[in-house]
Amino acid sequence: MDKPEWLPQSIRGSAVERRLSAGQALFTSCDQARGIYEIVTGKVRLTRIDPEGRVLVLGFACAGDTVAEASLFSTIHCCTAVAMTKSVVRMYQKASVLAELARNPRAAQAYAALLAYQVMDLRTRLERRNLHCARDRVRHYLASASDGTVVLPGTVKDLAGELGLSHEALYRTLGHMEDEGEIARCEGTIRLACRAHHLAAV
Amino acid sequence: MDKPEWLPQSIRGSAVERRLSAGQALFTSCDQARGIYEIVTGKVRLTRIDPEGRVLVLGFACAGDTVAEASLFSTIHCCTAVAMTKSVVRMYQKASVLAELARNPRAAQAYAALLAYQVMDLRTRLERRNLHCARDRVRHYLASASDGTVVLPGTVKDLAGELGLSHEALYRTLGHMEDEGEIARCEGTIRLACRAHHLAAV
DNA sequence: CGAGTGATTGACTTAGATCAATGACCGTGG
DNA sequence: CCACGGTCATTGATCTAAGTCAATCACTCG
Numbered sequence: 423m424d425k426p427e428w429l430p431q432s433i434r435g436s437a438v439e440r441r442l443s444a445g446q447a448l449f450t451s452c453d454q455a456r457g458i459y460e461i462v463t464g465k466v467r468l469t470r471i472d473p474e475g476r477v478l479v480l481g482f483a484c485a486g487d488t489v490a491e492a493s494l495f496s497t498i499h500c501c502t503a504v505a506m507t508k509s510v511v512r513m514y515q516k517a518s519v520l521a522e523l524a525r526n527p528r529a530a531q532a533y534a535a536l537l538a539y540q541v542m543d544l545r546t547r548l549e550r551r552n553l554h555c556a557r558d559r560v561r562h563y564l565a566s567a568s569d570g571t572v573v574l575p576g577t578v579k580d581l582a583g584e585l586g587l588s589h590e591a592l593y594r595t596l597g598h599m600e601d602e603g604e605i606a607r608c609e610g611t612i613r614l615a616c617r618a619h620h621l622a623a624v
Numbered sequence: 625m626d627k628p629e630w631l632p633q634s635i636r637g638s639a640v641e642r643r644l645s646a647g648q649a650l651f652t653s654c655d656q657a658r659g660i661y662e663i664v665t666g667k668v669r670l671t672r673i674d675p676e677g678r679v680l681v682l683g684f685a686c687a688g689d690t691v692a693e694a695s696l697f698s699t700i701h702c703c704t705a706v707a708m709t710k711s712v713v714r715m716y717q718k719a720s721v722l723a724e725l726a727r728n729p730r731a732a733q734a735y736a737a738l739l740a741y742q743v744m745d746l747r748t749r750l751e752r753r754n755l756h757c758a759r760d761r762v763r764h765y766l767a768s769a770s771d772g773t774v775v776l777p778g779t780v781k782d783l784a785g786e787l788g789l790s791h792e793a794l795y796r797t798l799g800h801m802e803d804e805g806e807i808a809r810c811e812g813t814i815r816l817a818c819r820a821h822h823l824a825a826v
Numbered sequence: 827c828g829a830g831t832g833a834t835t836g837a838c839t840t841a842g843a844t845c846a847a848t849g850a851c852c853g854t855g856g
Numbered sequence: 857c858c859a860c861g862g863t864c865a866t867t868g869a870t871c872t873a874a875g876t877c878a879a880t881c882a883c884t885c886g
Contacts, residue, residue, distance in 0.1 A: 470751050478754045480747060492743040495736070500744055523733055530732035531725055534697075537739035541694040542702055544746035545682060549672050551753040552680045552788055554875070556842070577864065586754055591842050593866055756843070758874070779832065793874050795834055 428532030455493035464509020479583035630734030657695035666711020681785035
């Protein structure tokens, strides 16, 4: 889910490559956690399926990202990873990563920093779920974009899962926000209109 | 938020103690993160206030727990910690903790494990927010109790914040579940009724 | 003994879930 | 090369669970 700078070159050699076709699962919820994965090429979607059958999007991993970092200390995976496109991944055995972390304090600290970042990110997402109005959730999501432009990592439907909205509700909300000039959409990207323009439209 | 077994005895000495009265803030959102805190006695509530002014309960820390572990890699706190009762806390300077982690691989690994656990916990909470029906969220929350009995760490109102419900909705839901025999409540604890009994009531 | 807060219940309103239908697009296999 | 099945994007209509406003009672803390 984030840059694997913390993975020292030294254990790269022990990794096993695996290729996936679009739609193929890398691992699914409750599978044995055998190690962590680095995405070499392609894109992987992380999800959980709730008891109701609803999809919770946990995130996306692109080339260079690692997934299942937190599974290092767990025997099973708690989410499902599915390749969105034809992808190549590298698996690092749990044992060798743990050994490396024990040996290399710099790597251990970088790994801890990565996890700390994820904790903060998850808290932000939890905070977003606390907003009751669909539009506020979208605004909160867009607020993370420093330059006012967000490139959607997945489909709009995926975004709906991430925001905890039905896809219909999200389509409508985006539509309204566009009508009112608050945002502009174009090919999988959303641009926040400058404040002045938006205020003018209201 | 969790047991500080990872805090090596060696840096305990450098800690600074501070005492708080009930309702007093240990730190608030956007404060400079100076270190991590261990709760010696008392109880602390971690919250975030969303843009709407709504309270998101991030968790509670009791004697022995540490808070703000993830702030070790951040310059500011992203949440607010308020003492729920008269409390005593110990602060460990950021620099000395980081130095210790760099020196002591065992501590670093334990710290990483703690963060990994938090990541999984947060994902579970996010998953809970994906449930749309109040009752399902309550069930999901209670499901984490292995023995079917949950001792509420805070007030029912706090639980409402944790579950992302208005307190009224939660009171009503708990009331209905109790009426139907699905749960039993007593002095801040909730007991899941045995399945047979519940089914009989329906 | 008031002030403040939690717990609880009632009445009303609404945002969003749900069900449903349509058009666009895409990869695939005959 | 094209028909077909699948998914995404979009919009409409309907319904309901939960939010909001409001009032009351119990309790605790100076």
